[in-house]
Amino acid sequence: MVLHISAQLVAQIWDEAEAVHPDEACGVIAGTIGSDLPTRHIPMVNAAHSPTFYEFESADLLRLYREFDDRDEEPVVIYHSHTSTEAHPSRTDIAYAAEPGAHYVLVSTREEIASRSEFRSFRIVDGVVTEEEVVLI
Amino acid sequence: MSNSDNSKVEVRIPTILRPYTGGAKLVSAQGSTLRDVISDLDASHTGLAERLLDGGALRRFINLYVNDEDVRFIGGLDLVLKDGDSITILPAVAGGC
Numbered sequence A: 001m002v003l004h005i006s007a008q009l010v011a012q013i014w015d016e017a018e019a020v021h022p023d024e025a026c027g028v029i030a031g032t033i034g035s036d037l038p039t040r041h042i043p044m045v046n047a048a049h050s051p052t053f054y055e056f057e058s059a060d061l062l063r064l065y066r067e068f069d070d071r072d073e074e075p076v077v078i079y080h081s082h083t084s085t086e087a088h089p090s091r092t093d094i095a096y097a098a099e100p101g102a103h104y105v106l107v108s109t110r111e112e113i114a115s116r117s118e119f120r121s122f123r124i125v126d127g128v129v130t131e132e133e134v135v136l137i
Numbered sequence B: 001m002s003n004s005d006n007s008k009v010e011v012r013i014p015t016i017l018r019p020y021t022g023g024a025k026l027v028s029a030q031g032s033t034l035r036d037v038i039s040d041l042d043a044s045h046t047g048l049a050e051r052l053l054d055g056g057a058l059r060r061f062i063n064l065y066v067n068d069e070d071v072r073f074i075g076g077l078d079l080v081l082k083d084g085d086s087i088t089i090l091p092a093v094a095g096g097c
Helices: A007-020 A058-071 A091-096 B015-021 B034-044 B048-052
Strands: A002-005 A026-032 A040-044 A073-082 A103-108 A119-125 A128-136 B007-012 B026-031 B062-066 B086-091
Touching (some): A007 A040, A007 A103, A007 A119, A026 A058, A058 A073, A058 B086, B007 B034, B034 B048
Parallel strands (some): B007 B086
Antiparallel strands (some): A026 A040, A026 A073, A103 A119, A119 A128
16 A cells, blocks of 8 residues: 655644644545545644644544535545654544545654654555555655 | 425435445435435435444534524424435545554
8 A cells, every 4th residue: 555645735634733743733635535645735723732642623624524525525634743752543543533535644843853854655545554655755 | 385294305325325225326214213214215215324323423533404503403304304305414524544
């Protein structure tokens, strides 16, 4: 499995993660259903406003999924940042992951590493995490 | 129409729960309250209630909406439904380090 994503979208995810740091940033990149191609970046408010937790706000979540329906889209990428730990799904991330078809992207904005150096993508299906290659297009 | 004993409603099912509905995105159900509707759903789609409720309460990371309102703010599972109400189930998008 591979995530194909444009360098521009990768840069947008980093911009969002750095803007929201030290809180966790979160968002979605939508794409046409079945395309597996992320095209439309939708940064989401982290309702938890927390450095250790993120959650889409309830009304925003509903609006987002209505938009997907209207536009024949699905969440191809669901991303969030870890602000003091590595870019790997935590136990909490795994417990809440509810989109088996999505690429779960994690970036780390922790200070011990070079900026924009950890951008990783995973599948999370039935509690099983599988890292995948990220290919820039 | 309103407050009938058995309101007929439509329920939108998220991708992750569609294995319970044979892949259907939209299913019909009936009941007087949201709790009744979940029981009715479970009767037709065994196991669905367990994914929504924990000890009779709505799971923390399941969002339920009736006519686009989050039920946590409008009466929860005891909310009385009307014919034609539209229910949406969405798992929260959440996590943390």
